Amino acid sequence: MKHNAFLRIKEFFTSRPKTAFAAVAVFIVYPFLVSDYYIDVTFYFGIYALLGLSLNIVLGEVGLFDLGHACFYAIGAYTTAILNTRFGIPVLALLPVSAVAAALFAYIVCSPIIHLRGDYLCIVTIGMGEIVRLALINNPFNLTGGPNGVFGIDFPSLGGAIVIDSSIEYYFLIWIVVVLSILGLGKLQDSRIGRAWNCIREDQTAAEASGIDVRFYKLLAFMLGAALAGVGGNIYASKLMCVSPESFTFWESCLMFCIVLIGGMGSIPGVLIGAAFISLFPEIFRPFAMYRMLVFGAVMILMMMFRPGGFWPRKRGAVSFDPLLEVRGRDD
């Protein structure tokens, strides 16, 4: 059995082509059949899926408690907002810039704290998230616009060739980014890096003893996670056309944390399920108005009671070096 998400998808396409292509067809046709409201709901589903994937690298793969992930998202969004409104650089060109800015920020702030473990790392990342949010509110060097944020961000465009300005186009933009990230992360899960990450998560001391550079791999996870969150921030900023500190609160970090845990640590399909829950649930239960968040909280508790490992926990792959087992195609 293939445990790598990438191979699984490939296997799915070859073994059940009809279902697979039907899924792809629904994904492509869906936005043309429904109203803008539903397209936007699925757009936010995509944003949360991307954020969930980004935190999944840090929390799911390496097991680092990061409850301040919204700050990387904020750095990405504000990088886009400031560079676009001040210098008129096209938003799509800023996509990699936002990713790099968030990753650099992660490198700078995480280097001194990377040796902390468990709950201590958790509280430091909370502090980090709060510092970034408060700094944005306090408008340093007149850059961030204070509590009001930055307005008037352009539609994503690249030299007039591609202009993304309707809900449907945003839907495709975010989901293409999500699918590409899933493919990349799926590849990464079974690579040397992914195995090193999981090893650190299971037992850091053993990992260190087997020659894994723990510090390097932890920082790498933070930087990659931050870069993905920065990409999310870029798309979010251009969709909303304005950014403000309110979008990057501790609450947002908690939601990302819940996405990963509700789905199952380190599981890519799990992240999608978690993101669907977080983004679709409040929309579906909108008629219940003030009771919907009440139910939301209760459902979170119930989920942890009945599926404590997450909704779609990641199966541990059996790595076998025995060629005989390969030939027999044994499946554990």
Add this chain to the structure above:
Amino acid sequence: MQIIIEQLINGLTIGSFYALIALGYSMVYGVLKMINFAHGDFFAFGSYVGYTVLVIGTGFLTTHFGLWGGLFAALTAAAISLAIVGIIVERLAYRPVYPAGRLPAVVSALGASIFLQNIIMVIWGPRFMAYPSKLIPNIHIKFGDIHITLLQIMILVLSFCLMAVLYFIIQKTLFGAAIRASALDRDTASLMGIDFNKVIFFIFTLGPALGAMTGVMVGMYYRQISFTMGWNYGLKAFTATILGGIGNLPGAMFGGLILGILEMLGAAYISAAWKDVFVFLILILVLIFRPTGLFGEKTAEKV
């Protein structure tokens, strides 16, 4: 000099709020190794219960029992009802997820927090509430140049009494010894005949009750309460817990007081807008150089 002392007293007042909330976090963390994210909402809930008692009952209580009787009733009502809420939350939301490990408990606690917040919103409505004004006569007491209000003195006295009582219970009584033993090693403690369920029952009545009383005091001090305020105070109090060394109760008290004083001094001498940044920066610096907090014991790392 006068300003410094006044700021110190303001800092102590806020710090004692943080300290009282932090005790609840620390007790739960010490025994269950779980961050109880719903604790801030116990505090907010308590504040609302106190509000209701004061608003509905002010006329009756103050005419029959005098001002202090009314306040005492509000504090007790908040403490008792939140002790009950604490037990219910523990039974329904936490107990079923303990066996699954620590991370599901975090999600469950976040869920409980959202749930409690929205219960407050459903019962009392989403708007800000204002505590009755002129509850406590606005008397300034002068020591030389230094002005302190009667309310501040009352808050300080009450919170220090509460902390002293809790300290006594934890450090001097047999039951406190049971709690400390469970915090140290749960399995051995139960082998020694300590009823772990009783310990949990105790920390989930005492913690929320302390938080609720703090809620009433905060309501009287700032006069404005909202259903989301649990997050803010909870976050600060949790910071205080870590600052003092998590699971260490005297550490949590000192952590809270230090945090309050730092916040006030930061607001007065650095910048009011950046005071929280200052607080979190100090927290991060402390953790970088003393990863177990200011008063945490240096334990060998468990492998």
